Amino acid sequence: xxxxxxxxxxxFGFTATYHYLFPQLTMGLALxxxxxxxxxxxxxxxxxxxxxxxxxxxxxxxxxxxxxTGIPLEFQFGTNWxxxxxxxxxxxxxxxxxxxxxxxxxxxSFLGLLIWGEKKLSPKGHxxxxxxxxxxxxxxxxxxxxxNAFMQHPTGFAVAADGTxxxxxxxxxxxxxxxxxxxxxxxxxxxxxGSFVVAAVGAYWTLKGIHPVQANLNLRTGxxxxxxxxxxxxxxxxxxxxxxxxxxxxxxLAAMEGRFESGPRxxxxxxxxxxxxxxxxxxxxxxxxxxSFIAFGTFSSNVKGLLEFxxxxxxxxxxxxxxxxxxxxxxxxxxxxxxxxxxxxxWRGKLATTRPLLWAVMLxxxxxxxxxxxxxxxxxxxxxxxxxxxVLRTAQGSSPLVHAGHTAFTTLGFAGIFxxxxxxxxxxxxxxxxxxxxxxxx
Amino acid sequence: xxxxxxxxxxxxxxxxxxxxxxxxxxxxxxxVVAKTNEERRQVLGAIGPLWDxxxxxxxxxxxxxFLAFPKVLASGFSGFYLAMWLxxxxxxxxxxxxxxxxxxxxxxxxxxxxxxxxxxxxxLPVLLGAALGNVLRGVPLDGTGYxxxxxxxxxxxxxxxxILDWYTVLIGVFALVTVAAHGALFLAWKxxxxxxxxxxxLAPRLWLLVLVVWVAAxxxxxxxxxxxxxxxxxxxxxxxAILLYLAGLGLVFVGLGRERFLLAFLGSGAFIxxxxxxxxxxxxxxxxxxxxxPAFDLTALNASVGGHxxxxxxxxxxxxxxxxxxxxxxxxxxxxxxxxxxxxGEGY
Numbered sequence: 001x002x003x004x005x006x007x008x009x010x011x012f013g014f015t016a017t018y019h020y021l022f023p024q025l026t027m028g029l030a031l032x033x034x035x036x037x038x039x040x041x042x043x044x045x046x047x048x049x050x051x052x053x054x055x056x057x058x059x060x061x062x063x064x065x066x067x068x069t070g071i072p073l074e075f076q077f078g079t080n081w082x083x084x085x086x087x088x089x090x091x092x093x094x095x096x097x098x099x100x101x102x103x104x105x106x107x108x109s110f111l112g113l114l115i116w117g118e119k120k121l122s123p124k125g126h127x128x129x130x131x132x133x134x135x136x137x138x139x140x141x142x143x144x145x146x147x148n149a150f151m152q153h154p155t156g157f158a159v160a161a162d163g164t165x166x167x168x169x170x171x172x173x174x175x176x177x178x179x180x181x182x183x184x185x186x187x188x189x190x191x192x193x194g195s196f197v198v199a200a201v202g203a204y205w206t207l208k209g210i211h212p213v214q215a216n217l218n219l220r221t222g223x224x225x226x227x228x229x230x231x232x233x234x235x236x237x238x239x240x241x242x243x244x245x246x247x248x249x250x251x252x253l254a255a256m257e258g259r260f261e262s263g264p265r266x267x268x269x270x271x272x273x274x275x276x277x278x279x280x281x282x283x284x285x286x287x288x289x290x291x292s293f294i295a296f297g298t299f300s301s302n303v304k305g306l307l308e309f310x311x312x313x314x315x316x317x318x319x320x321x322x323x324x325x326x327x328x329x330x331x332x333x334x335x336x337x338x339x340x341x342x343x344x345x346x347w348r349g350k351l352a353t354t355r356p357l358l359w360a361v362m363l364x365x366x367x368x369x370x371x372x373x374x375x376x377x378x379x380x381x382x383x384x385x386x387x388x389x390x391v392l393r394t395a396q397g398s399s400p401l402v403h404a405g406h407t408a409f410t411t412l413g414f415a416g417i418f419x420x421x422x423x424x425x426x427x428x429x430x431x432x433x434x435x436x437x438x439x440x441x442x
Numbered sequence: 443x444x445x446x447x448x449x450x451x452x453x454x455x456x457x458x459x460x461x462x463x464x465x466x467x468x469x470x471x472x473x474v475v476a477k478t479n480e481e482r483r484q485v486l487g488a489i490g491p492l493w494d495x496x497x498x499x500x501x502x503x504x505x506x507x508f509l510a511f512p513k514v515l516a517s518g519f520s521g522f523y524l525a526m527w528l529x530x531x532x533x534x535x536x537x538x539x540x541x542x543x544x545x546x547x548x549x550x551x552x553x554x555x556x557x558x559x560x561x562x563x564x565x566l567p568v569l570l571g572a573a574l575g576n577v578l579r580g581v582p583l584d585g586t587g588y589x590x591x592x593x594x595x596x597x598x599x600x601x602x603x604x605i606l607d608w609y610t611v612l613i614g615v616f617a618l619v620t621v622a623a624h625g626a627l628f629l630a631w632k633x634x635x636x637x638x639x640x641x642x643x644l645a646p647r648l649w650l651l652v653l654v655v656w657v658a659a660x661x662x663x664x665x666x667x668x669x670x671x672x673x674x675x676x677x678x679x680x681x682x683a684i685l686l687y688l689a690g691l692g693l694v695f696v697g698l699g700r701e702r703f704l705l706a707f708l709g710s711g712a713f714i715x716x717x718x719x720x721x722x723x724x725x726x727x728x729x730x731x732x733x734x735x736p737a738f739d740l741t742a743l744n745a746s747v748g749g750h751x752x753x754x755x756x757x758x759x760x761x762x763x764x765x766x767x768x769x770x771x772x773x774x775x776x777x778x779x780x781x782x783x784x785x786x787g788e789g790y
Contacts, residue, residue, distance in 0.1 A: 060541075061542075061545070064537065064538065064541035064542065065538075067494065067537060068533070068534040068537040068538055069534070071501075071530055071533055071534060071537075072527075072530050072534070074501055074504060075519065075526055075527075075530050077508065077515075077519075078508070078515045078516055078518070078519025078520060078526075079519045079520055079523050079526050079527070080520070082516035082517065082519065082520035082588065083516065085508065085512050085515055085516040085519075086512050086513050086515075086516035086517075086587075087512075088512070089508045089509060089511075089512020089513075089515060089516070089747065090509060090510075090512060090747030090748075090751035091751065092508075093505060093506075093507075093508035093509025093510070093512060093515075093747075093751075093755075094509050094751070094754065094755055094758075096505045096508055096509075097502065097505030097506050097508065097509045097755065097758075097759075098505070098758055098762070099501075099505065100498055100501040100502030100503075100504075100505045101502050101505070101758065101759070101762030101763070101765070101766060102758075102762055102765070104498040104501055104502070105495060105498050105502070105762075105765065105766045105769050106769070108494035108495035108497075108498050108769075109495055109769040109772065109773055111494060112490060112491035112494075113491075113776070116490075116491075116784070116788065116789045116790075119788070164512075164747065166747065166748075166749060166750065166751060167747075167750050167751040167754060168750060170750075170754045399516075399520035399523070399588075400520075400586070400588050401520065401521070401588050401589070401590035402520050402523050402590070406523050406524060409524070410523075410524075410527045413527065413531065417531065417534065417535075421538070424538070424542060428542065428545055428546075431545070431546070
């Protein structure tokens with residue numbers, strides 16, 4: 001615990017994980033809002049603009065928390081990861097700077113117009129503000145993913161004589177294949193979070209028997225979008241992401257699966273507990289040859305095990321990596337099943353009266369959040385022991401003179417601030433839910 | 443190319459101070475110029491649609507610093523570790539207080555956020571001003587390019603100063619009164635009724651205070667970093683900047699005298715811009731001065747990434763900067779005219 005690196009990693013992991021609870025919803029909701037506003041414009045029906053208005057209020061609260069919890073992440077590059085910043089700033093500074101210039105200015109300019117501007121603007125103008133927020137937030141997502149992709153699979157750079165990383169090809173860096181794959185996977189996951197939240201609110205109102213028009217609209221929209229996007233998150237985007245890991249981070253793939261021995265027809269472990277010291281999975285339930293297929297597209301491919309690699313290149317926290325992957329994939333499967341059932345009943349006209357399933361849809365709200373967080377655990381623990389994969393080790397990226405007493409202090413400070421923010425968030429969201437959708441236009 | 447980026451970063455930072463400065467100023471004066479809930483909603487309504495965009499200048503400026511001079515960012519941010527986090531926490535609380543206040547119609551709820559908003563608005567310019575003070579005074583950078591400073595030691599300048607010593611606190615106070623005076627002009631321009639009258643009443647008094655603290659801060663700076671005066675004759679840009687801030691100051695008093703507050707507000711913007719530009723011109727090319735040995739200074743030349751990265755960055759910077767200015771123009775135009783308090787549930 002006296003090791004500064006421990007605190008640097010804890011603080012970044014903690015603040016980034018907490019932060020991302022909010023943007024994943026706002027990026028997903030931004031699309032939902034655009035869809036409702038577009039339908040409202042086309043049909044002229046009030047229920048669509050009423051729905052949009054309700055979600056814009058939820059969006060506003062989440063966006064505010066997302067903005068303030070995002071500020072510390074930008075600062076941590078310099079404060080906690082100074083050597084990493086010094087070496088790679090010429091490259092990742094590009095995407096972080098572009099995020100400010102092209103995404104944040106756009107978002108901040110239109111946020112107020114979206115939240116407070118419905119009366120001041122024409123319907124088309126208000127729709128335009130919704131589109132601007134959607135574009136801005138999704139653009140911001142790309143610059144962050146491209147930055148992360150450089151850490152996962154660096155492209156477009158060269159190491160200079162003084163050890164710093166120099167940009168050699170802007171487009172190779174910006175259009176990193178890893179970034180494209182991860183972006184698709186991540187943004188679709190954000191829409192899944194948004195859809196599940198919309199569906200859950202619809203289910204809640206249906207169960208309570210209140211706001212019937214809005215309950216129905218949200219339940220329909222949420223479950224249909226939820227099904228479409230939770231399928232897309234697995235296939236093709238999750239599949240693409242898996243193949244990228246298999247190709248560029250084979251050690252990570254082995255650790256995600258708790259696979260120690262190499263060999264063809266590799267089995268996929270569904271459940272089991274990895275025992276890293278004894279190099280085995282306890283109580284395994286496996287499906288033969290499926291891992292080979294997932295990783296390389298044929299059942300007979302050889303998938304390397306951890307023992308094939310030097311131990312100093314293994315991710316340090318194989319257990320968490322293993323569980324992160326299995327929780328993500330397991331919940332993802334469950335979510336597809338739940339939404340498929342809900343959409344089937346919707347099609348038969350029975351969803352609104354099937355109370356057990358409405359309960360399940362309502363209580364499933366945490367699943368996309370947990371699955372998304374678990375997915376990022378896989379990405380970030382899977383990257384270890386590297387900060388920039390194959391180029392810079394995490395231990396060599398932290399600030400040289402910042403000691404554990406500093407970072408423990410700020411980490412605890414964040415814990416306090418986040419407790420307060422969480423309480424405020426619960427309170428305000430609870431009020432909005434109780435308030436319901438049928439309020440006069442803002 | 444390095445020189446150009448030194449100026450691009452400086453311009454971004456200076457725009458940030460001018461823009462976020464007026465909403466800091468509104469926050470500093472919030473409890474003083476606005477007494478009733480109605481009046482406070484007027485203050486928040488005036489800065490509400492703008493503050494978030496104003497803060498983006500900090501992030502975009504930080505991004506530019508990161509991409510062009512990562513050594514300066516790495517050294518400065520980690521060296522000022524605790525002060526940086528005080529800044530971040532204040533920014534967080536301030537943002538939340540602006541955004542959350544209007545959600546609940548309750549006296550206690552709103553008093554709490556009004557106080558949080560005012561306190562964080564006071565802390566931020568003091569801390570950011572102290573940061574500028576540290577840059578002017580210098581920090582104990584050694585040959586590794588890093589330094590570490592406690593928040594304070596004995597408040598003396600000595601060889602191991604804290605982030606806060608008497609000089610940096612003085613610069614912090616200067617920043618505080620300057621943005622308060624800047625904010626008073628903004629409120630006098632954008633509001634009407636009692637808020638307008640109180641801001642109008644305060645503005646000339648605050649500007650006289652600015653003049654007094656300015657003289658003290660300038661004298662102290664000349665003592666702490668004599669190189670600045672030394673560089674002045676050979677820095678033609680500094681003379682342009684000096685003309686700019688003198689003209690700005692003139693406009694402030696002319697505007698105040700004729701009760702043309704937009705003119706005065708533009709003048710105070712020019713004053714802040716000119717002051718920062720003059721400082722930048724006089725320290726150039728030094729970005730982070732070492733108190734131990736001038737050879738350890740981080741400069742625009744030895745801290746830059748150089749080459750392809752800077753040229754690439756320039757291309758998108760030239761696309762993005764006019765776009766950002768366009769958004770600012772659009773927002774000011776859209777929200778033109780005096781701000782009245784919004785109806786409950788309809789705005790800040």
